[in-house]
Amino acid sequence: MSDDDVNRLTPDDGDLNEVVVVRLRSALLDDVVVSDTERDHTVASVLEALDNESEAPVVNIASRRRFRSNTVLQFAAAVLTVAIGTGALFQLRSGQSDSAELSLQESSRERTEDNLLSEPEEFEFAEESALDESAVESAPEVESIGGTVLDSDLSGTEDEMFADDMVAVAESATEEMAGDLYELESISVDELPNFIRNVLQEGATTLRNATFCEFDNVELLTEVRLDEIIVVLARLMAPNQYLAIDIATCEVLAEVDLGDE
């Protein structure tokens, strides 16, 4: 409300108290001096905190620490190298297109933890994401915020509250993950290229769980159970190239090139 609007409201215009309230609110809330630098710094701090905690519903933060798509490919190559060593590499050709090629490292889950931890900046684990998303979803809506906090503050210590919250979050996350396991379609490796084609035809590009391993320059397509492993399919910015990512470990399990399709 502008100064004009506020000051045109005189006692003759209506209830005196309402006029006072409007003018008070305007004066006490709208006239507070805000530094642009302060604001930018605070918002940046909030975004950084969310990023660090992996609690933000963030799919892609290009300007912040993330890794580039070429790093994805490099890591995929590293996975394949390990796969060759273990003799578990499959080269599959699509039945519909000569250019469709799939490389799958079936035993990638057996990679050592050291291998996983060698890229600490690049992966955030799905277990955290599931918990975090549940926490976000359980955040209170307008009326419930004050009451919930007030009641809990009066009834217990902060530690007790925290413990209760964590139990609730864990239970919610468990239910959510169980739901995912039940609902997801299950396919085999052979079916992966066709599955991707179908997903593309259906235009399904929205994931229910958007927070998981965070890759830059990829578009998330969907989730599917690939040989009983829950994977997320992501499209690279490069044309017709796709990744199947194990959301439990953030490993790239397969890279699919659909060629000129």
Next chain:
Amino acid sequence: MAHELLSDSQLLQKAQQGDCFALSKVLHEQYQRVFAVCMRMMGSRTAAEDQTQEALLRIARGLSSFEGKSAFGTWCHRVATTTCLDELRRQHRRPTTTTLTNTDGSNVEPVDDVDITAGIEWSDVRADIREALDAVPVEFARAVVLRDVLDLEYQEIADLTGVATGTVKSRISRGRALLAEQLGGNRDDHVERLTNGDNE
């Protein structure tokens, strides 16, 4: 579509879907009001900055649960208020300078003052508000601000100020009347300013 071209509701929707740039823009837009609420509640710029950051964090975390049952600004306002209430309770502070009486009859110790007008650059147009607030006993003015400006519930105000809800209600009623009286007395001045275009 570029973020600059999105409406507020589209921007909010994108932020809820996890678009970080949209989230950043939403937080920037809400910052002023959230900070103002925190200033009124906390009374110092430093404390307000801390609570603003915490409130914005809560807003971002809870964004996906916001269902649009109220205006987004109203929701953010409430989150900011609740964040400050939590901090004040944590500090066991009472934002008043007067000696108060608990419901059990014991006195509440006076604590750090909270300046409800801190951080305001008073323009000529607003000067009458400051004069009116100064003219009203602080406990009445603060009760009105907590209720009408910061949207606290009666019970929350009672908890904060250490008085019974009945006392809170009477202070609000009396404070409103006194403020209205003060501001009503300046009404002619306002009309004159508007007529002369001095309110720009």
